[in-house]
Amino acid sequence: MYKYIKQLFTLAGIASLLFVFACDNMGGDQSKGKSKTLKNTQSKGFVRCGVSQGLPGFSNADASGNWTGVDVDVCRAVAAAVLGDASKVKYTPLSAKERFTALTSGEIDVLSRNTTWTLSRDADIGLTFVGVNFYDGQGFMVRKDSGITSVNDFQNGISACTNIGTTTELNMRDFFNSRGISYEPVAFEKADEVVAAYDAGRCDTYTTDKSGLAAQRTKMQNPDDHMVLPETISKEPLGPVVRQGDSVWEDIVRWSLNAMIEAEEYGITSSNADSMKTSDNPAIKRLVGAEGELGAAFGLDNEWSLRIIKQVGNYGESYQRNIADPGILPDRGPNELWTKGGILYVPPAR
Amino acid sequence: MNNKIKKIIPQLITLLFVILVFAFFSINASINMDTRGIDFGFGFLSQESSFDVQFSLIDYDGSYSYYRAYLVGLLNTLLVSFISIIFCTIIGVVIGVARLSPNYLIRNTAAWYVEFFRNIPLLLQLFFWYYAALRVLPLPEKADALLGVSYLTIKGFYIPSMIWNNLDIFIYSILASIISIIFIRFYAKKIQESKGKQIPLVYISAAILITLPLLSFLFGNVSLSFEMPVLKKLAKTSYIFEGGISLPPELIALVLSLSLYTSTFIAECVRAGIQGVGKGQREAAASVGLTPNQVLKLVIMPQALRIIIPPTTNQYLNLTKNSSLAAAIAYPDLVLVFAGTALMQTGKAIEIVSITMLTYLTISLAIAALMNWYNKKIEIKEK
Numbered sequence: 071m072y073k074y075i076k077q078l079f080t081l082a083g084i085a086s087l088l089f090v091f092a093c094d095n096m097g098g099d100q101s102k103g104k105s106k107t108l109k110n111t112q113s114k115g116f117v118r119c120g121v122s123q124g125l126p127g128f129s130n131a132d133a134s135g136n137w138t139g140v141d142v143d144v145c146r147a148v149a150a151a152v153l154g155d156a157s158k159v160k161y162t163p164l165s166a167k168e169r170f171t172a173l174t175s176g177e178i179d180v181l182s183r184n185t186t187w188t189l190s191r192d193a194d195i196g197l198t199f200v201g202v203n204f205y206d207g208q209g210f211m212v213r214k215d216s217g218i219t220s221v222n223d224f225q226n227g228i229s230a231c232t233n234i235g236t237t238t239e240l241n242m243r244d245f246f247n248s249r250g251i252s253y254e255p256v257a258f259e260k261a262d263e264v265v266a267a268y269d270a271g272r273c274d275t276y277t278t279d280k281s282g283l284a285a286q287r288t289k290m291q292n293p294d295d296h297m298v299l300p301e302t303i304s305k306e307p308l309g310p311v312v313r314q315g316d317s318v319w320e321d322i323v324r325w326s327l328n329a330m331i332e333a334e335e336y337g338i339t340s341s342n343a344d345s346m347k348t349s350d351n352p353a354i355k356r357l358v359g360a361e362g363e364l365g366a367a368f369g370l371d372n373e374w375s376l377r378i379i380k381q382v383g384n385y386g387e388s389y390q391r392n393i394a395d396p397g398i399l400p401d402r403g404p405n406e407l408w409t410k411g412g413i414l415y416v417p418p419a420r
Numbered sequence: 421m422n423n424k425i426k427k428i429i430p431q432l433i434t435l436l437f438v439i440l441v442f443a444f445f446s447i448n449a450s451i452n453m454d455t456r457g458i459d460f461g462f463g464f465l466s467q468e469s470s471f472d473v474q475f476s477l478i479d480y481d482g483s484y485s486y487y488r489a490y491l492v493g494l495l496n497t498l499l500v501s502f503i504s505i506i507f508c509t510i511i512g513v514v515i516g517v518a519r520l521s522p523n524y525l526i527r528n529t530a531a532w533y534v535e536f537f538r539n540i541p542l543l544l545q546l547f548f549w550y551y552a553a554l555r556v557l558p559l560p561e562k563a564d565a566l567l568g569v570s571y572l573t574i575k576g577f578y579i580p581s582m583i584w585n586n587l588d589i590f591i592y593s594i595l596a597s598i599i600s601i602i603f604i605r606f607y608a609k610k611i612q613e614s615k616g617k618q619i620p621l622v623y624i625s626a627a628i629l630i631t632l633p634l635l636s637f638l639f640g641n642v643s644l645s646f647e648m649p650v651l652k653k654l655a656k657t658s659y660i661f662e663g664g665i666s667l668p669p670e671l672i673a674l675v676l677s678l679s680l681y682t683s684t685f686i687a688e689c690v691r692a693g694i695q696g697v698g699k700g701q702r703e704a705a706a707s708v709g710l711t712p713n714q715v716l717k718l719v720i721m722p723q724a725l726r727i728i729i730p731p732t733t734n735q736y737l738n739l740t741k742n743s744s745l746a747a748a749i750a751y752p753d754l755v756l757v758f759a760g761t762a763l764m765q766t767g768k769a770i771e772i773v774s775i776t777m778l779t780y781l782t783i784s785l786a787i788a789a790l791m792n793w794y795n796k797k798i799e800i801k802e803k
Contacts, residue, residue, distance in 0.1 A: 166764065167764055174458065174769075194459075194766075196453075196767075213658075215657050216656055216657045217657065218658070225655070227652060227654060229660070234760045235761055235765070236764070239761060239765075240482075243471055243481075253472075254474055255471075256474055256750050257750055257756070257761065258749075259747055259748065259760065263749075267750070271574050274654060274655070274658045315455055
C-alpha cells in the first residue's frame with residue numbers, strides 16, 4: 071500500500087510541476103522594449119493581414135490571386151515599412167463574423183477590412199483602431215425600376231438584405247425603428263451571398279456602407295438596373311485595427327497609414343519621392359527620411375516612410391488606382407484632404 | 421483493502437490529469453484574455469440586443485435582451501429540426517419499404533433516390549435548393565395562387581392563417597378524445613385477453629377523434645375563420661403579401677434539403693430492419709392464419725423496430741446538428757443569431773460558443789434519451 075501512495079505522490083508532483091511550467095510560459099505576449107509582433111513579423115518575413123472576401127476597391131483578389139485595394143495598400147505599406155518590400159504580405163480573407171476573433175487570437179496582426187470604428191469595438195473586445203482610411207456612411211441600394219428614389223418611399227413590409235456581424239445590422243434597426251417602418255431583415259454571412267440574394271429579387275433593398283454598395287454594384291448581373299439612394303443613415307469611419315497590448319506595433323500601423331496621407335498633402339508621389347530628398351521643406355525631408363530620426367521610435371530605419379511612398383504610393387495615388395479609376399466612387403467626397411475640402415487630416419509626422 | 425486501493429489509484433491519477441488539463445486550458449484562456457483586455461462574463465445576456473431577426477416564433481425585436489435572442493435562435497433551430505424529422509421519417513419509411521417492393525420500377529426508383537441524395541454533400545444540396553431551385557420562383561406580383569389561397573414566391577410561401585374563436589374548448593375536446601381512446605384501447609386489450617374477441621379499434625378511434633371536436637364546433641361556440649394573404653404594393657415594381665402566415669424561403673430550403681438528405685439514411689435503416697426479421701417469422705405467422713396486415717403489424721414490425729430505432733436515433737441527432745448549416749442561407753437559427761450576430765456585437769466569443777455547444781449537446785442528449793426510452797419500451801421483455 072505504501073508503494074502505491076508513494077507512486078501517487080510522485081505522479082501528482084510531476085503533474086503539478088508540468089502545470090506550473092506550462093502556466094509560466096503562457097501569456098508572455100508582452101515583452102519589454104521591442105514589439106513582439108514586430109519581432110515575429112520580421113522573423114517570419116511577411117505581414118499577416120486580414121482582408122475582406124472580395125470587395126472591389128478595398129480588398130479584392132484577381133484571378134491570379136493578386137490582392138488590390140485601399141485596404142490592401144495599408145497592409146502593403148506596413149510590409150514596406152517593416153520588411154522593406156510591399157509584396158511581403160500574407161492575406162487572410164475573413165468574413166465580417168470571423169474578423170475580430172482572427173485578430174485577437176493572433177492569426178493575423180493587422181485587420182484592414184473596411185471595419186467601422188466604434189466605441190464598443192475599441193473598448194470591449196481587445197482591439198485598437200489606429201486610424202481611418204476611408205470615411206463612409208451606410209446607404210441603401212434599390213432597383214431603378216422600383217420607383218423608389220429616397221428612403222422616404224420605404225413602406226411597411228420591405229425586406230432588406232445585409233451582412234451579419236456588422237454595424238449595418240444595428241444601424242438598419244435604428245433607422246427603420248425611428249421611422250416606425252416594419253421590415254424583414256435577411257442577414258447572410260458572406261457579402262457574395264447577400265448580393266446574390268438581392269440580385270435575384272429576394273430583397274427589395276440592399277444595405278451596407280455606401281462604398282460597399284458602389285463596389286458590389288459592379289458585381290451585379292446588370293449594374294445599371296440598380297441605384298444607391300442619396301441618403302446616408304450613419305457615420306462609418308473605416309480603418310485598420312490591431313490587437314490591444316502592443317503599442318509599438320499599433321504605432322507602426324498608424325503611422326504607415328498617416329505617412330501615406332501626409333505624403334499626398336506634401337505632394338510626394340511614388341515617382342518623385344527620391345527627388346524630394348533635396349526639398350527645402352523640412353517636413354518633406356523628414357517624410358522621405360532625409361532628415362530626423364523618425365523610424366528609430368518604432369525600431370525601424372529612417373527610410374521606412376520613403377519605402378511606403380515609393381512602393382505603395384501616397385493616399386491619393388492609392389485612391390485613384392483602386393477606387394476612382396475602376397469607376398467605383400470617382401468623387402472623393404469626404405475622403406479628400408482637409409486642404410481641398412475633405413476631412414482627411416492627420417497629425418504631423420515629426 | 422490493498423486490492424481496493426490498487427484499483428482506485430490509477431483512476432484517481434487519471435482524474436487528476438483530466439482536471440489539470442482542464443485547468444491548464446482555462447487558465448491559459450484567462451491569462452490570454454487578460455493580456456488582450458477581454459473580459460469574461462455572462463452579464464451581456466441581459467443587455468439590449470439592438471438587432472432584429474427575420475423570423476421568430478416568440479415576440480422579439482432589438483429592444484429585447486441577448487438572452488431573448490438566444491431563445492429566438494434556439495426555437496428556430498428546434499422548429500426546423502422538428503419539421504425536418506417528421507418529413508424525413510415519412511419519406512424514409514416510404515422509400516425504405518419501396519426498396520423492398522416486388523415491383524421492379526418502384527424498387528429501382530427508390531434505390532436511385534437513396535443513392536442520389538445521400539451521395540451529394542448536404543451543403544451543396546442546401547445551396548441548390550436555396551440558390552437554384554427557390555430562386556426561379558416568381559416575384560410576389562407574378563405568383564399564381566396555389567389551391568386558390570396560398571402563394572409560393574421568391575420572398576416566401578404565403579398561406580392563410582387560422583383565426584380561432586374559443587380555441588381552448590377545441591383543444592380540450594381533442595384532449596378528451598385522446599384520453600377516451602386510450603381507455604378504449606386498454607379495455608379492448610382486456611376483452612381480447614379474456615374472451616379472444618377483437619374490437620375494430622381503428623374505426624372507433626377515428627370516430628371519436630372526429631366526433632368530439634365536431635361537437636365542440638356545434639355546441640362549444642368554437643369557430644374558425646381564415647385570414648388570407650393579400651398582395652400589397654410597396655413601390656412601383658415591388659410587392660409583398662400581407663396577412664396570413666409567411667414561411668421564409670430559407671426555412672423551406674432548409675427543411676427540403678435536411679429531410680431529403682436524412683430520409684435516405686432512414687430508408688436504409690428501415691430496409692435493414694425489415695430484412696433483419698427472419699423469413700421464417702413471416703411464414704410461421706402466415707401459417708397460423710394471420711392476415712398479411714396482421715403479420716406486418718403483430719410479427720414483422722415489432723421485431724423490425726428494434727433494429728430500426730438505434731440507427732435512426734443517430735440520424736435524428738445528425739439532422740439536428742446539420743441544421744446549423746442554416747447560417748449559410750440566412751435562416752436565423754441558433755448559430756446565425758447567437759453564435760453569429762450576437763457574438764459579433766458583443767465579442768464574447770468564449771462565452772457564446774460554450775453556450776451554443778452546451779445547447780446542441782443538451783438537444784442531442786434529450787433526443788437520445790427520448791429514443792432510448794422508446795427503444796426500451798419496444799425491446800423484447802424476457803421473462
